[in-house]
Amino acid sequence: MADVIGLQIIFQTLGEANRLKIIEFIGDKERSVTEIVEATGLSQPLVSHHLRMLREARIMETQREGPFVYYRIRDQRLLEALKVFLEIFN
Amino acid sequence: MADVIGLQIIFQTLGEANRLKIIEFIGDKERSVTEIVEATGLSQPLVSHHLRMLREARIMETQREGPFVYYRIRDQRLLEALKVFLEIFN
DNA sequence: ATAATATATGCGTCATTCTGCATATATAAT
DNA sequence: ATTATATATGCAGAATGACGCATATATTAT
Numbered sequence: 001m002a003d004v005i006g007l008q009i010i011f012q013t014l015g016e017a018n019r020l021k022i023i024e025f026i027g028d029k030e031r032s033v034t035e036i037v038e039a040t041g042l043s044q045p046l047v048s049h050h051l052r053m054l055r056e057a058r059i060m061e062t063q064r065e066g067p068f069v070y071y072r073i074r075d076q077r078l079l080e081a082l083k084v085f086l087e088i089f090n
Numbered sequence: 091m092a093d094v095i096g097l098q099i100i101f102q103t104l105g106e107a108n109r110l111k112i113i114e115f116i117g118d119k120e121r122s123v124t125e126i127v128e129a130t131g132l133s134q135p136l137v138s139h140h141l142r143m144l145r146e147a148r149i150m151e152t153q154r155e156g157p158f159v160y161y162r163i164r165d166q167r168l169l170e171a172l173k174v175f176l177e178i179f180n
Numbered sequence: 181a182t183a184a185t186a187t188a189t190g191c192g193t194c195a196t197t198c199t200g201c202a203t204a205t206a207t208a209a210t
Numbered sequence: 211a212t213t214a215t216a217t218a219t220g221c222a223g224a225a226t227g228a229c230g231c232a233t234a235t236a237t238t239a240t
Binding site: 102106108132133135136139140154156157158 | 198199200201202206207
């Protein structure tokens with residue numbers, strides 16, 4: 001169970017309400033920034049800011065298609081791990 | 091995958107280096123505050139402070155035995171979940 | 181080239197959190 | 211009661227992070 005300290009950035013990034021909202025909205029799908037803005041009600045710069053953190057933490061990855069940038073969760077096992085956390089802490 | 095927002099406190103609490111050190115040291119065992127202080131090299135008040143947050147987040151639970159307070163991880167499945175995170179993010 | 185839409189970045193401010201230090205409380209022994 | 215050890219708490223300063231706003235960059239269409 002060594003190296004847990006390396007997870008600091010991950011948990012730091014997950015420990016913010018708006019980023020969790022974004023993750024919950026994206027789920028196992030792909031979503032453009034605009035879609036995320038509309039779904040969350042956050043300002044576009046704020047969403048971009050949080051998406052950047054999620055990408056830099058390697059929680060999400062992006063794919064540009066024309067003028068749109070689609071975000072998705074990089075490793076779908078993360079969603080399973082989140083379910084485990086939900087079981088542990090109601 | 092709803093309610094993920096409820097995990098904010100958990101991830102916030104896990105997203106700090108000293109607390110991760112404490113978790114890593116405790117593992118599946120019980121440890122007194124003094125043992126944690128010695129193992130981490132942190133000051134005793136600082137360790138107490140972080141332990142309080144871990145307890146309030148229901149990540150850890152305590153048991154007093156005489157003058158000692160032993161801390162342990164409340165649900166051992168958390169350790170498995172951390173392993174999954176380590177697999178996802180090297 | 182200009183305009184329109186989509187996304188990203190820079191900066192200042194406010195709020196939150198970590199830490200050190202001093203001190204308080206709890207338990208046990210003499 | 212006093213002393214010693216174990217743990218917890220209060221407060222102030224420093225560091226960090228979120229947010230709003232303005233603006234920059236990228237892409238497509240006219």
